[in-house]
Amino acid sequence: MDKELLYKFFEGAASEEEGMKIKVWIEASEENKRIFFKERRLFDAILLHGDLVESEIKIPFRKKIFRMEWLKIAGIVLITLAISYIYQQYKAYYAPLVxxxxxxxxxxxxxxxxxxxxxxxxxxxxxxxxxxxxxxxxxxxxxxxxxxxxxxxxxxxxxxxxxxxxxxxxxxxxxxxxxxxxxxxxxxxxxxxxxxxxxxxxxxxxxxxxxxxxxxxxxxxxxxxxxxxxNRYRWKEGLICFKNKSILNIMKEFEKYYGIKIVINNKNILKYLYTGKFRQSDGVDYALRVLQNDIYFKYEKDNEKEVIYIN
Missing domain, CATH: 2.60.120.1440 (Jelly Rolls)
Structure with missing residues (x-):
């Protein structure tokens, strides 16, 4: 795993895609998990090091002791915040969604x-x-x-x-x-x-x-x-609407809405266009009977195979 990407993640600057990439890498092996938390500890140490460098400046003994004690407290707070930060990021990226x-x-x-x-x-x-x-x-x-x-x-x-x-x-x-x-x-x-x-x-x-x-x-x-x-999108009202649509396209809609297969053996009906609407709740049989009023064809159903044959 690219360390620059890991440090970008620790800083909270990683994108969702980058976070998911790290997630997949961590879950790939125990060794990857060990490396992840090792780099996290190193990152925290670097953060603390910035204050430690400043403490090297020569100051009176009592002030230096006070400064070192303050650094200890600051370090504890920072580590606590870091642990909380890791947990929140891990929770955001890795916790399974319900x-x-x-x-x-x-x-x-x-x-x-x-x-x-x-x-x-x-x-x-x-x-x-x-x-x-x-x-x-x-x-x-x-x-x-x-x-x-x-x-x-x-x-x-x-x-x-x-x-x-x-x-x-x-x-x-x-x-x-x-x-x-x-x-x-x-x-x-x-x-x-x-x-x-x-x-x-x-x-x-x-x-x-x-x-x-x-x-x-x-x-x-x-x-x-x-x-x-x-009107094509009035399906949310329970309507199947057509405007100058071929019988072939209408049958495809019926297949989609009713989960059946429609086989057209009568090719003569393919030349017709149809405008109208049906209610989904009326069922495919009702829709086919309405179409028969305008176009001559017969149909038969194979309920076992869920197939309708247009003859």
Whole structure:
């Protein structure tokens, strides 16, 4: 481990990432732990040495004795403070966080309030993980699926949504994130405030969004465009809304919300576009029957395999 980084940590100037790097190194072996505390003691000794050098100045005997006694007291206080400081830093960086996990089943949604007052709507088949309290420098939560955030503003502690491939960082704002695991799609749409979207694999790949803009993946790269249809985000009201969407895209939405597989054997229906809305709670059968009023097709279900065939 680089000693300069360790001393930077002892001074309280290390970043969260650097602190985590030291944490991983310490926990790798007992020898690393021994080195860590050895360097910590050396660091404390250097701090004390500054006062000891000053004590070498020739002064009357009684004053010198008084000075040495004062140095002893100061040394004890400093060591006590150092131990407390180490404990607080160790606690901040290394103490295991108690995490809450909330998962929403297919066809449902949920509304929760985080410890900082941030309001979150979770879409169907989505999972959020968050600490019982935000004690770190950033308020970090973990998302699989789709969620709408109304973040409580705190300039001292940015709010970070970590997904499988991208991080979304804000101070206080309203935005939607879609990042279902196992799917290539990713989207962040901003309604209010400002957000920064950063690739977890390529940190230099960053995009800052303004209100009514969205970031999405195209050919593996983040792109930006205007939000064309805000009804798309009315899912938090329990609605699945479409505007000039192909049947293929609609079926993908049904797959996402209801946790099923839809196989389209009737290719003739792929040429149609559809505008409308459904309630998630009405179920996929109801939605398909409504579509049959405008487009001719039949369908059958294999409940055991959870597959719907469009014929």
């Amino acid at each position: 995490m809450n996990t909330i998962s929403v089943p297919a066809g449902q949604r949920a509304n929760i309030t985080l410890p900082d007052g941030t309001n979150v709507w979770l879409n169907a088949r989505s999972t959020i993980k968050y600490p019982t309290s935000f004690n770190d420098r950033k308020r970090t939560i973990y998302l699989e699926g789709e969620a709408y955030f109304d973040v409580t503003k705190n300039k001292e502690k940015p709010f970070v949504v970590q997904t499988e491939k991208y991080d979304v960082e804000v101070l206080g704002t309203k935005f939607n994130v879609e990042a279902y695991p196992g799917q290539t799609e990713f989207e962040t749409a901003l309604m209010q405030g400002k957000v920064e979207v950063t690739s977890r694999l390529i940190p230099d790949q960053k995009i800052i969004l303004a209100p009514d803009q969205k970031a999405f993946l195209k050919d593996g790269k983040l792109q930006v465009s205007e939000v064309e249809d805000v």
